[in-house]
Amino acid sequence: MTPLLEINDIVIEGQTGDTWKPVVKNISLNLNHGEVLGLIGESGAGKSTLGLTAMGFTRTGCRIASGSILFDGQELANASKSDLRKFCGSRISYVAQSAAASFNPAHKLVEQFAEGPVQHGLMTRQEAEEKAIDLYRRLDLPDPENIGNRYPHQVSGGQLQRAMVAMAMATEPDIIIYDEPTTALDVTTQIEVLAAIKEVTKQFNTAAIYITHDLAVVAQMANRIMVLRHGDLVEEGEARELLDNPKKEYTRQLISVRNAGKDEESKNKDPDTILKIENISASYKANVNVVENISLKVKPRKTVAVVGESGSGKTTVARIVAGLLPPHQGRIVFDGEELSRDLKSRTPDNLQRIQMIYQMPDVALNPRQRVSKILGRPLQFYLNMTGEKQENRIKELLQMVELPENYMNRYPSELSGGEKQRICIARALAAEPELVICDEVTSALDQLVAEGILKLLQRLQDELGVSYLFITHDLATVKAIADDIIVMYHGRIVEQGVKKEILEPPHHEYTELLLSSVPEMDPDWLDNLLAQRDLN
Amino acid sequence: MFKLLKQAPLSARVGLFIILLNVVAMIFAPVIAPYGETEMVGEVWAPSSKAHWLGTDQLGRDMFTRIVYGARNTIAITLCVALLSFFVGCLGGFVAATKKGWVDQALGRMVDIVMAFPTLIFALMVLSIVGTSIPVLIVVIAILDSTRVFRLTRAVAMDIEVQDFVEVARLRGEGNWWIMRHEILPNSLPPLVAEFGLRFCFVFLFISALSFLGLGLQPPMADWGGMVRENAGAITFGIFTPLWPAGAIAFLTIGVNLVVDWFLHQSSQIRRQ
Known part of the structure; x- marks a missing residue:
């Protein structure tokens, strides 16, 4: 079976002054239908950059230097913006770290939900609203019929993050990229969001790339884990396998931090x-x-x-x-x-x-x-x-x-x-x-x-x-x-x-x-x- | 400093050159000008010639000479006004932001009251009561202008005041004055300097406007706004003498703005690709 997303030998460079330095170095990854891939590493490891690349995107000041990104047989590396637009937000979507910063505070949740599918011509406004209620219910948000009529500041942080997940799921995409979706939340709220994400991803058989710096979180979500450091791939493996027997020193270090204690x-x-x-x-x-x-x-x-x-x-x-x-x-x-x-x-x-x-x-x-x-x-x-x-x-x-x-x-x-x-x-x-x-x-x-x-x-x-x-x-x-x-x-x-x-x-x-x-x-x-x- | 200049884009260099030109004219006016400031040397509204590069004005004075001396009077006064208004405005803004409470309220409402009057009318009123002299002119315009500086400074300082490093200083037991000088001022400098450039232009235009209405610098002193007014009538006869001082005003304004733009660009650290 051909993988849904195939990234080969990708090199992404970032600009400092007048020189370009590689941020992600020769990384390849495959993602199959319904699979959740965890990307983990400390900040500066290049995990978010790699995540965005899966959409054919780079941040300003970055560029794709070489390599290819095949999504369902289509080449996304250096594709034109209008070509990317066909995929982004409809077949590939993105959940950002801080929902509070990503929502427009001046519009109601459901308006922002409907924007994507309506823009892509996939649904009418009416259908989009129905879809929203359905997803809000699946994501276990309180009062799903009416919560869409609230503004972002009227719901809690955890609810907002779930509303963002709902938005990403609106068009039933093939791939969702989660970029540290629970990092800004406290532990009790994090659980609700993790559970909701896990459940919905399973229901729709969506493939996902889950980016985080918390190994324990990625352990819950991912089938496969890639450990990144300074733009290099340290280790890759099945989640269980990797946690039970890490092969590289760095991975071991990451795992042992979690278990630290004081005499x-x-x-x-x-x-x-x-x-x-x-x-x-x-x-x-x-x-x-x-x-x-x-x-x-x-x-x-x-x-x-x-x-x-x-x-x-x-x-x-x-x-x-x-x-x-x-x-x-x-x-x-x-x-x-x-x-x-x-x-x-x-x-x-x-x-x-x-x-x-x-x-x-x-x-x-x-x-x-x-x-x-x-x-x-x-x-x-x-x-x-x-x-x-x-x-x-x-x-x-x-x-x-x-x-x-x-x-x-x-x-x-x-x-x-x-x-x-x-x-x-x-x-x-x-x-x-x-x-x-x-x-x-x-x-x-x-x-x-x-x-x-x-x-x-x-x-x-x-x-x-x-x-x-x-x-x-x-x-x-x-x-x-x-x-x-x-x-x-x-x-x-x-x-x-x-x-x-x-x-x-x-x-x-x-x-x-x-x-x-x-x-x-x-x-x-x-x-x-x-x-x-x-x-x- | 020299390195910074080397990196400056073309627009900023042009701006700096214009300002430099004006400053040179200002300092060396008696050397550069071919005639005396108030000397009548030719026919009324004579066109450009070898003897009078830019022609003569409504009393037969040499236009070029007047513009060079005008630079001296206008720019010196503008600079004084801008400095004074910034001193008053910044001090008020910082005090309001650090003291908060009723001090902030009182200062804020006072500024509101002054701002409620159209500036030109307020200035006209004060100047016609007190009479026009250079110190009065400077103080009146500076105070009117400091209201805007106050608002900007207060807003900027409020933003900085809530940062943790200011709280750290407060926890250390630092006084307000120290906090203003060492914590807030250095961080609010970029927007304030940019504003200084812009304010400089506005003050400049404002003095010109007052001179145009006859309440600015008094004749026979040369100032650009006044020169436009005195020669305005010539336009109806198809003589473009008044356009020279008007052009000088525009020229310097553009020069200052080019430099300010560069500074704004620098401080927001947006790099042009």
Whole structure:
């Protein structure tokens, strides 16, 4: 049988300045009817570029240098735009990473759904609307008859992503390309979307290319997996086979990251408390409490992880501790001294001892300041360190976060995501703090890079004795770094305690849901989980 | 800087050349001009000749001389106005964006009130009450113009103010002044510089318009707008003398805009293929 899609020896080049460098190097792939192919690798591996190529497309600044793309016997490489238009959106469609950014906020969902099929002359508007309702129902969206009349901002992130899948399925395409469709969602929502995608893909016998950096996710979806790195194919194989016995070192590394853990008893118990908050309630607007009656303790040299899905109020807790959001009730006690609620009335000493690291290193560093200024300013501000002394300390800090000294003269745009986050960590450490608030510090990074950051934080804690208040939605991170865990849901703490107790049954209902939602490496995990949830 | 110039596209080089030409005329006016600024040297509205390259004006003064001196008066004043309006507008915008709350409201509404009047009418009113002198002219136009600068600056600064690195600075305990100077200003520079170029042109045209109405620079001082007005009558006789100063205005405006375009292009980092 001839494959539906056949890519041979494709080379895609990207432009930097005046030179073209290969981004995808001599990769071949075949895709049969009804088959799901997983593409996996860290960012910059060329997986999205390869995915787009399956539609004959390249991003601006990229070009197909050589190779062929045969879709159902038709050559797509360097085909004219009008030829591509016949296929794209009708026989091949695309689901992007962020549905929120891909929908037009000014049009209703169903209008955007109907645009493709009507444009291609495949359906009338009426038929398209009926089709939409049918697909919304299959994708398990609530109120399928009417949800199409909503605007994108009126549905949740997971629902929007499913609406996008529905849009891609509108014309019953032969191939759907999923480009990290669940990366932006939290674990509980991710499950719904994964289940919906899997079900519908099976029903329509659609072939799919599933792009992700999360091996556990691809394990659920794909029949076959290709591991990419720096534009090269590392390994290819049947999903089960590849996970059970990875042949290449890099694949093994990817798999082992998921199973990382922290040795429990490595630390001496210290009974003191560095940070204590008691019965805190806070709100952004009057009347509606975002968090209610939160009490927690952070011990010196320990890490407390606050876990919950988005909207559970965990970041709000971080902001309250930092002083960015004054609570209207409750006390914050830091090292035996009560902290004032708002930032302005805190002393420089208080500010120095609590530092914060942010989720997005891109926006947490001033793009117009060199690393030397970013790190130098807190040294000058808190410790009155200038001149050569300051320079030496900056070098020391860079060493601490495992970056070369000559990075001093770089601008943030000249650093990678992981390096930027390291600079953020160095900036926090420059103040010589006792408590560092880490707000989702790894969620914007690739797994391997994130793993490196977690190890670094761990090492720094051992060496410097700082405490961490670690905000995250990722339980794998929690397993790796936390001593104590606090589970939040809808602005309240539902469970709190030592890591061992929380992670071992019996669980609180919500903790159970969170824990069971973390994808596991087992390809049958999703099916089993859904079957189990249906039973309950 | 030199490297940057070398990379500049043709349009920007043309623009820079035009500006340079004007600056040279401005600085060396007494050397370049063949006659005195207010000297009457020939017939009224004489056509171009060897003695008078661009002919003479309605009082028989040499047009070329007047245009060279006009560059000096007009551009110097325009520059002062633009700098002053940017200083006031940027400061207001940054303060509004960092302080927020009632300070922002108060500044914003004040600007709304000033903007509610058509600028030309407002300027005419103030100038006819206070009287026309160069400092008054500069201050009045600068204040009217700073309202627009304020709005732009505030919007740009608001965008930057919500970024995490500003929050980091606040958490560090930095004061507003430091945040404005070190965190916000460097990041808002590209749109502000571009706006500066454009504002420069508008101020320039505005002064010309005021001069045209008789409230700008007073005769016998040479300024381009005034020269167009004084010679406007000649058009009816088929004499194109007033087109020379009008052309000078257009010329410089285009020059400045070419450079601004280049800058906008640079700062948005769109590379032309």
